[in-house]
């Protein structure tokens with residue numbers, strides 16, 4: 001199997017690493033990999049993690065995207081087994097006509113089953129259905145010893161918990177079974193509301209939390225003073241499609257913004273123009289699932305909008321009790337620091353995930369793009385401090401800046417994860433730039 | 446997957462080199478159009494996984510069979526199996542191929558044999574073995590995957606290009622012969638595709654998606670197009686390249 005030396009980065013494009021990449025197309029090619037070279041290795045899906053989770057400098061990266069076969073589907077139980085390279089949007093495309101859909105989907109359709117499990121994704125309905133890993137029945141993991149083990153929550157609870165949300169560091173997920181949701185509808189009825197400030201937004205989110213199926217708020221991260229937290233809240237309910245729905249072809253961003261135009265100006269235009277589309281009384285419409293869940297996928301290459309240096313994404317979850325305070329401080333900080341954040345996304349999460357390193361906990365989760373300018377590390381460090389202070393945590397699938405100390409403080413089950421690693425990968429074959437940066441395998445000092 | 450009694454296999458597609466990136470996408474199209482499939486290749490265990498995938502994508506039945514192009518008995522055996530399994534009309538995609546590295550071949554010229562044997566020898570033998578079956582059934586589609594590289598052979602790709610040129614050469618007369626029995630022959634000539642074959646080659650050349658190529662080829666096969674370039678622009682590129690005088694062409698570095 002051909003091997004290429006490639007410079008890989010996450011979706012944010014901040015840090016690049018030279019990796020030896022292979023892309024198996026048959027199962028046997030994958031299984032033989034562990035018998036080959038020594039040295040660190042890691043699985044990679046579509047590279048939609050924003051930071052450095054899916055790359056390993058000078059190590060071997062296994063591109064899983066060509067191992068993407070459906071294996072079994074039980075229409076009685078809704079359980080689908082497929083290979084780890086299967087793309088989430090493809091599953092919905094194939095199963096919606098049969099009345100099934102994935103219970104949890106992220107903000108892009110370009111995510112593999114392996115990546116979804118490794119990051120233990122959350123969607124816009126976390127309060128309702130939990131994280132992606134909650135729907136995984138079993139998974140087959142290729143481990144450092146070259147064996148494939150079937151993991152499930154009953155027979156192998158520790159290894160299962162170490163792999164769900166384990167960021168690819170326990171081994172390579174070969175295939176997995178996920179329980180699809182029955183009675184799926186092809187469209188979403190969306191209600192959009194404008195909210196004038198953070199308090200109004202939090203109240204509205206709270207009010208919808210027990211009743212809405214999907215909810216997400218787009219926060220104008222440049223609004224300051226009385227408008228701090230100004231946003232649009234989207235509430236979605238499954239709906240029948242209107243016959244006029246058509247998937248729009250992906251548009252490319254026509255031009256990269258010239259590097260000399262301050263991002264702030266672009267952002268001003270962008271953020272000021274955008275809410276004007278929605279009347280004061282709000283707006284109701286029916287959109288396709290793709291349009292609702294994957295709005296950014298319609299603009300191919302939007303991540304290059306921030307230019308060559310790329311951008312960080314910061315995402316944290318704050319426990320409910322501290323959310324109002326913490327979110328206000330975070331938004332104030334980003335406005336004040338002129339860090340160039342345009343847009344923030346706010347959602348609520350329902351309960352903890354099944355993995356030792358699962359991101360979810362009951363609370364509010366905020367995601368911000370931060371252009372990789374000279375002051376970005378400072379802003380990220382300040383955001384980390386606020387997160388810690390509020391008893392929250394940072395999402396590893398987005399992270400490119402967390403410190404090892406903060407990781408240990410945010411993830412109380414890290415020690416159990418380390419015990420599982422000692423059993424399943426004692427030599428530490430599975431590594432990533434993220435695991436090295438966070439010294440994730442080392443025992444706390 | 447290897448159930449002894451299959452539902453009606455009329456209009457089935459038999460795919461040789463079924464693990465190829467292009468063939469896998471082609472089979473998914475056939476499945477979407479509810480066609481039964483026979484997957485032939487070297488790694489039968491893996492083809493069983495493709496079979497499960499294709500059944501879940503709406504293929505009414507999938508069967509796998511061992512096929513190694515370099516086995517001299519392979520063509521005759523394949524013909525025997527298809528003849529027995531497919532009483533009605535059927536269609537064939539021949540997709541197997543190897544690229545080889547011109548540098549390695551120059552260091553060990555004997556390697557040329559294997560590439561020519563696979564891409565030209567085995568493919569032509571298989572076409573000749575299957576032709577009478579298809580003729581007897583008075584219909585069906587034969588699709589063969591050549592390459593733009595066979596249109597004008599370059600020094601940097603001499604052996605592969607020569608093998609695809611030989612394959613294209615055989616297609617002309619065979620197409621004329623099969624046409625008399627209502628069988629169409631479509632020669633596919635893709636430009637560089639993003640498959641295992643090109644993975645790891647010098648970056649810079651744009652790679653078309655195998656899924657797009659397969660969709661296009663599926664359509665071309667349905668209408669019995671004799672030759673299909675993909676992306677379509679290659680038809681014009683190769684027209685120009687074929688017209689270049691030899692001394693000019695051979696001075697080009699690519």
Ligand SMILES: Cc1cc2nc3c(=O)[nH]c(=O)nc-3n(C[C@H](O)[C@H](O)[C@H](O)COP(=O)(O)OP(=O)(O)OC[C@H]3O[C@@H](n4cnc5c(N)ncnc54)[C@H](O)[C@@H]3O)c2cc1C
Pocket residue numbers: 011042043044045046047048049050053054064084085105106107108110111112113114115116118119120121122123166167168169171172173174296397398432
């Ligand atoms: C626009 C956008 C919106 C997003 N929205 C959300 C959201 O709403 N909610 C959310 O939770 N996340 C969201 N994400 C993050 C994204 O879902 C995760 O980063 C996901 O892990 C990416 O999957 P991938 O297949 O691209 O994996 P990669 O990014 O390639 O890899 C991510 C991690 O998964 C591991 N991995 C991948 N495949 C395997 C495998 N087969 N076996 C073992 N480990 C594997 C890698 O080692 C790496 O640690 C979003 C990302 C983008 C770009």
Ligand SMILES: NC(=O)c1ccc[n+]([C@@H]2O[C@H](COP(=O)([O-])OP(=O)(O)OC[C@H]3O[C@@H](n4cnc5c(N)ncnc54)[C@H](OP(=O)(O)O)[C@@H]3O)[C@@H](O)[C@H]2O)c1
Pocket residue numbers: 026462463464465466467468486487488512513514515539540541542543563590591592593634635636637638639640641642643
């Ligand atoms: N990729 C391109 O840029 C490109 C461009 C033009 C034309 N093509 C042609 O397209 C066709 C499909 O190739 P691809 O791009 O899809 O590449 P691929 O994924 O590498 O497929 C090559 C296939 O050939 C099979 N094969 C090789 N030797 C064989 C043998 N002795 N017996 C049986 N099968 C054998 C391989 O089987 P195993 O899995 O068992 O190895 C594999 O399925 C080939 O004919 C190729 O020449 C490709």
